[in-house]
Amino acid sequence: MGTVNRLNRDDIVNGKAGKRPGNPKGGVIHNDYGAMTPQQYTPWLITRKNNGQLNLGFAPYYINSSAILRADNTNNKAWHTANNEGNAWYLGYEVVQSYYGIISDKEFIKNEDMTLRQVAEDFHYYGLKPNRDTIRLHSQFSSTSCPHRSWDLHGKSINAVKDYFITKVAKYMSLGKTVEEMLKNEGVSDPVATVPNAVTPQPDGKTVKVGKQATHWETGSTIPKFVIGQVYDVLASMPVSKSRSKKAYLIGKGKVATGWLLEQDVDGFKAAGGGNTNKATPTTKPAITGTTTETQSIAGVQMFLNRWFYGGLIVDNLAGSATNKALIKALQMELNSQFNAGLKVDGLWGAKTKNACITVREGANGNLTRLIKAALICKGYDVKGFDGKFGDGLDKAVKKFQSAKALKVDGLVGQGTFEALFK
Numbered sequence: 001m002g003t004v005n006r007l008n009r010d011d012i013v014n015g016k017a018g019k020r021p022g023n024p025k026g027g028v029i030h031n032d033y034g035a036m037t038p039q040q041y042t043p044w045l046i047t048r049k050n051n052g053q054l055n056l057g058f059a060p061y062y063i064n065s066s067a068i069l070r071a072d073n074t075n076n077k078a079w080h081t082a083n084n085e086g087n088a089w090y091l092g093y094e095v096v097q098s099y100y101g102i103i104s105d106k107e108f109i110k111n112e113d114m115t116l117r118q119v120a121e122d123f124h125y126y127g128l129k130p131n132r133d134t135i136r137l138h139s140q141f142s143s144t145s146c147p148h149r150s151w152d153l154h155g156k157s158i159n160a161v162k163d164y165f166i167t168k169v170a171k172y173m174s175l176g177k178t179v180e181e182m183l184k185n186e187g188v189s190d191p192v193a194t195v196p197n198a199v200t201p202q203p204d205g206k207t208v209k210v211g212k213q214a215t216h217w218e219t220g221s222t223i224p225k226f227v228i229g230q231v232y233d234v235l236a237s238m239p240v241s242k243s244r245s246k247k248a249y250l251i252g253k254g255k256v257a258t259g260w261l262l263e264q265d266v267d268g269f270k271a272a273g274g275g276n277t278n279k280a281t282p283t284t285k286p287a288i289t290g291t292t293t294e295t296q297s298i299a300g301v302q303m304f305l306n307r308w309f310y311g312g313l314i315v316d317n318l319a320g321s322a323t324n325k326a327l328i329k330a331l332q333m334e335l336n337s338q339f340n341a342g343l344k345v346d347g348l349w350g351a352k353t354k355n356a357c358i359t360v361r362e363g364a365n366g367n368l369t370r371l372i373k374a375a376l377i378c379k380g381y382d383v384k385g386f387d388g389k390f391g392d393g394l395d396k397a398v399k400k401f402q403s404a405k406a407l408k409v410d411g412l413v414g415q416g417t418f419e420a421l422f423k
């Protein structure tokens, strides 16, 4: 009773990021946006180290409901926040398997709970008290949606999510000095790792090329054009029964997931036995921002940016430089998350951001469309509703804007129109 699988592997990172200048000031909670278990992170980290790639990021801890991987001594710095203060002074905790479709919310919370027990243990060890200064989110140190799933589950604001963590860590600290002691006092029997939905994480070097025939992810949302023809790592797979596919692959780069690809959309796919040629009929899943209620106004845009893209704006209904900068940041984040564009999220318009923009046209539905609308609203255009749908109203507004800017009037939002809208 009360045991957790401890993978004590300080030898993996072995102080690569240097010693901390003093005792840690607190802990940063991450969600990995991936599929792997702590056991699978072990060879993955070793490969990263052998390839000299630890500078791409690592945390000392990778935790799920049954296993705790410690990849370095906690007295060493870790490259986990893309920020010197965060890396030097804060412990980093990855709650793993956080990408949607890997495990249920219930399972995810079990992973998160085990992580918070480890935070409680370390806080005892370093004499730290859980509060809003010591418990931090990755998004407080750099522009990121991390911890994305904890964010969605625990109130969608920095303080709401932190307060949830603080309460839990305080409770665990009252139950014991070590994770094992806490589990024992909680009466938790040996935790069992569960990977529901028959998902099999596969950090094994297998890759797939996305075929020209691909149009929709397994979840029903549109596959961005940029993804077509690219080679991705297979992070996980699961059995499905959709159209001609018996299998779906979670594809991504490194550990970060991009989406669930049906096997029929892999380059060169041939259905077993010829099969039928029915087109995929993906279920429709509304885009994350499609149901929000911000109104068509500059204030609505500011609330939208604050809510979804860490805008940090004062809602004054005035389109000034701060709002413009927050809009560029949101566009950079969106291009990074949809297309792995690898942009620095700095709110500055430059050639890299421009070149990463895709062409968005009537019929599109999602965050890029919403950001185009946001930019037009700030410039005083009527887009006929501030949602994620690129319909007739937006087409007209884009054409009007293009005409005013002496751009080609085609209703297509390509790199030139993006630049005129955001720069």
Ligand SMILES: [Zn+2]
Pocket: 029, 030, 031, 080, 138, 144, 146, 147
């Ligand atoms: Zn993070």
